[in-house]
Amino acid sequence: MLRSLLLTLLLATPAAAQNLDSLLARMTLEEKLGQLNLLSANGRASPEQMQLVRAGKLGGLFNVIGAENTTPVQRIVVTESRLKIPLLFGLDVIHGYRTIFPIPLGEASSFDPDAAEATARAAGQEAAAFGINWTYAPMVDIARDPRWGRIAEGSGEDPFLGSMMAAARVRGFQQTIFATAKHFAGYGGAEAGRDYNETEISERTMREIYLPPFKAAVDAGVASLMSAFNDIAGVPASGNAWLTGTVLRHEWGFKGFVVSDWTSIAELIQHGVAGSQAEAGRRALMAGVDMDMQSSIYADSIAALLRANRIPMAFVDSAVMHILRAKQRLGLFRDPYRVRTAPPNAELRAIARRVAGESIVLLKNERSLLPLDPRAGTIAVIGPLADNKEEPLGPWHTQGQAADVVTVLQGIRSRASGVQVVYAQGAGVEDTSTAGFTAAVAAARQAKVAILVLGERGDMSGEAASRSALDLPGVQEQLLEAVAATGTPVVLVLINGRPLILPWASDHVPAIVETWFLGVEAGNATADVLFGDVNPSAKLPVTFPRVLGQIPLYYNHRNTGRPPDVNNKYTSKYIDVPVTPRYPFGFGLSYTTFGYSNLKLNTARARVSDTVTATITVTNTGSREGTEVVQLYVRDEVASVAPRLRELKAFRRVTLKPGESRAVDLRVAVRDLWFIGLDMKPVVEPGTFRVFVGPNSVEGQEAVFELVP
Ligand code: BGC
Numbered sequence: 001m002l003r004s005l006l007l008t009l010l011l012a013t014p015a016a017a018q019n020l021d022s023l024l025a026r027m028t029l030e031e032k033l034g035q036l037n038l039l040s041a042n043g044r045a046s047p048e049q050m051q052l053v054r055a056g057k058l059g060g061l062f063n064v065i066g067a068e069n070t071t072p073v074q075r076i077v078v079t080e081s082r083l084k085i086p087l088l089f090g091l092d093v094i095h096g097y098r099t100i101f102p103i104p105l106g107e108a109s110s111f112d113p114d115a116a117e118a119t120a121r122a123a124g125q126e127a128a129a130f131g132i133n134w135t136y137a138p139m140v141d142i143a144r145d146p147r148w149g150r151i152a153e154g155s156g157e158d159p160f161l162g163s164m165m166a167a168a169r170v171r172g173f174q175q176t177i178f179a180t181a182k183h184f185a186g187y188g189g190a191e192a193g194r195d196y197n198e199t200e201i202s203e204r205t206m207r208e209i210y211l212p213p214f215k216a217a218v219d220a221g222v223a224s225l226m227s228a229f230n231d232i233a234g235v236p237a238s239g240n241a242w243l244t245g246t247v248l249r250h251e252w253g254f255k256g257f258v259v260s261d262w263t264s265i266a267e268l269i270q271h272g273v274a275g276s277q278a279e280a281g282r283r284a285l286m287a288g289v290d291m292d293m294q295s296s297i298y299a300d301s302i303a304a305l306l307r308a309n310r311i312p313m314a315f316v317d318s319a320v321m322h323i324l325r326a327k328q329r330l331g332l333f334r335d336p337y338r339v340r341t342a343p344p345n346a347e348l349r350a351i352a353r354r355v356a357g358e359s360i361v362l363l364k365n366e367r368s369l370l371p372l373d374p375r376a377g378t379i380a381v382i383g384p385l386a387d388n389k390e391e392p393l394g395p396w397h398t399q400g401q402a403a404d405v406v407t408v409l410q411g412i413r414s415r416a417s418g419v420q421v422v423y424a425q426g427a428g429v430e431d432t433s434t435a436g437f438t439a440a441v442a443a444a445r446q447a448k449v450a451i452l453v454l455g456e457r458g459d460m461s462g463e464a465a466s467r468s469a470l471d472l473p474g475v476q477e478q479l480l481e482a483v484a485a486t487g488t489p490v491v492l493v494l495i496n497g498r499p500l501i502l503p504w505a506s507d508h509v510p511a512i513v514e515t516w517f518l519g520v521e522a523g524n525a526t527a528d529v530l531f532g533d534v535n536p537s538a539k540l541p542v543t544f545p546r547v548l549g550q551i552p553l554y555y556n557h558r559n560t561g562r563p564p565d566v567n568n569k570y571t572s573k574y575i576d577v578p579v580t581p582r583y584p585f586g587f588g589l590s591y592t593t594f595g596y597s598n599l600k601l602n603t604a605r606a607r608v609s610d611t612v613t614a615t616i617t618v619t620n621t622g623s624r625e626g627t628e629v630v631q632l633y634v635r636d637e638v639a640s641v642a643p644r645l646r647e648l649k650a651f652r653r654v655t656l657k658p659g660e661s662r663a664v665d666l667r668v669a670v671r672d673l674w675f676i677g678l679d680m681k682p683v684v685e686p687g688t689f690r691v692f693v694g695p696n697s698v699e700g701q702e703a704v705f706e707l708v709p
Helices: 002-012 015-026 029-035 047-054 067-080 102-108 113-128 149-153 159-173 203-210 213-220 240-253 268-272 277-287 296-308 313-330 345-359 408-415 437-445 475-486 503-508 522-530
Strands: 035-041 060-064 088-091 181-183 224-227 257-260 361-365 379-382 422-426 448-456 490-495 511-514 594-601 613-622 626-636 647-656 661-669 688-693 703-709
Touching: 002 067, 002 613, 015 313, 029 035, 029 296, 029 313, 029 613, 035 047, 035 102, 047 067, 067 088, 088 313, 102 113, 102 149, 102 159, 102 345, 113 345, 159 203, 159 213, 159 448, 159 647, 181 213, 181 240, 203 213, 203 490, 213 224, 224 240, 240 277, 257 313, 268 277, 277 313, 296 313, 345 522, 379 408, 379 437, 379 475, 408 422, 408 522, 437 475, 448 475, 475 490, 490 522, 503 594, 511 522, 594 626, 594 688, 594 703, 613 626, 613 647, 613 688, 626 661, 647 661
Parallel strands: 035 060, 060 088, 181 224, 224 257, 379 422, 379 448, 448 490, 490 511
Antiparallel strands: 361 511, 594 613, 613 661, 626 647, 626 688, 688 703
16 A cells, blocks of 8 residues: 555656756756846947856846747756756747737727637747746736726726636747746735835735735746835735735745745835845745845845755755756756747737737717727828827837837728828827817817827836826817817827826717727727727726716625615715716627626536536627626625625627527636635625616626525
């Protein structure tokens, strides 16, 4: 019996894994610490970095651009270093390498994980053609505050949608390169939306809201996680044994490696939790941060800590093994160069255009102003972003190039080739001068319709780009109002990286189209939607508030003991603005309309091991084919911890011809209806659950089922 158990254990240990043990045994301390050391290059490795590579003192490099620069470095490893342990080549391939796809927040609007997987796969393949084997994406931070610029890089406010997108992107990238789920964790909870700011996140909210997308990435096999800059209630994420130890390793069984964010280990000193570099290194390593990005603290300080018996060797060894195992899993020992062939450009651009079209949210369309008839008459295209090639690339576009971008003006011109298209810039994004308004107003006057392309520059969102106002920068609002005053119908096309707050436009402009930063195919995809070649189907992955003072505003909130009641002053509301959002989570229009009827659950009573199926009839009640994102939300009516009023638990994209009806099934595993109980453990409690199925987070049909013990 014992013999057969031993035999099974032996067989279960892959031969290669045993080789890693012997490799570890042969490593000097310097070589071990080298594996934990990650440095940024400036396009190519510097002579000093080459020296480190030769001496086995680097585990990876990032920002080495192009295979002509990665290959020679790897050749040094393979031919000149003692142990020939190949390097990881990292890069922030966030939403494309050279072919830039929509920003992740835009792509999340598609509610189409297959689309996210397709762009991540394509981005990974293209990056691998340039020698990259590791990306610092997907960014899976939940964000409830649009002032925070990095909201652009994630999937918005919802843990379920965020988890689906996280897993899809991991699957996509990891077909060719390694992915990194970042920033672990709570980075999106920055107080007041100020980047790098402290967070005050309860363990319950951490587990229910911020952690699920990381768990989804881990379950999808993500190779690495990046520890965040922020602290959580005073405990910095890059020196947080609860996060990177208890939760990640012990509860989730994560087998990959954790890399710090840029100098986030050294920043433990600024946080005030370490008095020296050595203390910072000790804290991070013992918390479970395996690789040190840019601080060089592990390389410089750990040896002395070991000598002073201030840190056990086992911590170093385990970090090294996490990295060696990852390199082995990636196949680097067999194939250190790993340069792959990129898909043909036409294929990449086709994906970019399709997914960009799926990412455009139609926010308003009075009297069916859209879609436009391309032959109807002169079109005025106005605004600082109308013919701008740089900004649609968004805040983080790696090797993306402005020359590759099709602008909205170009897209409209090529689609509406039979009619006159007049263009006026009107103003720059942040201009204070209104000198260009005269030409813009004149252009609008001679046109049947004016398309105003307004919003933010790419670098107004992303890292270190928090805003305290969420209106249109500069004189753009005045430009919009001046053009609207001509009486020519206005279509507002927004290009931006976060929810904007545009009360005047929402009240006065007949058509509003949210395009985010769509990437290289921005202009074509926008024209596809404006002229109806693509019927918009996207839905908001984040709430759009009415006014700044409502922030943070998100759909999955609790009821409070005094839910808002306009007839009762002493309830939870404002005296000067409704509590409701301008555009709710999950909202987005189409050129057709959809009716929902006949919601049925397959059971009135369920046990925790069951799956409940909701079936609803969705009918295309308009005159065009269209795709609807059917959304299912659940509310736990009574629980030991105040439940959230709605939580997204399933969604499905359904394409219907005019007049067509379909019975659509959405499934929810009852065990997924957990929350963090009074004892801080996940629990599903018996009782009544209300199910909502509809077009967004505020409408829909309802049904209930009873969860029986
Ligand atoms: C960002 C990370 C990024 C890293 C490397 C940091 O400043 O926070 O998201 O991956 O730099 O470029």
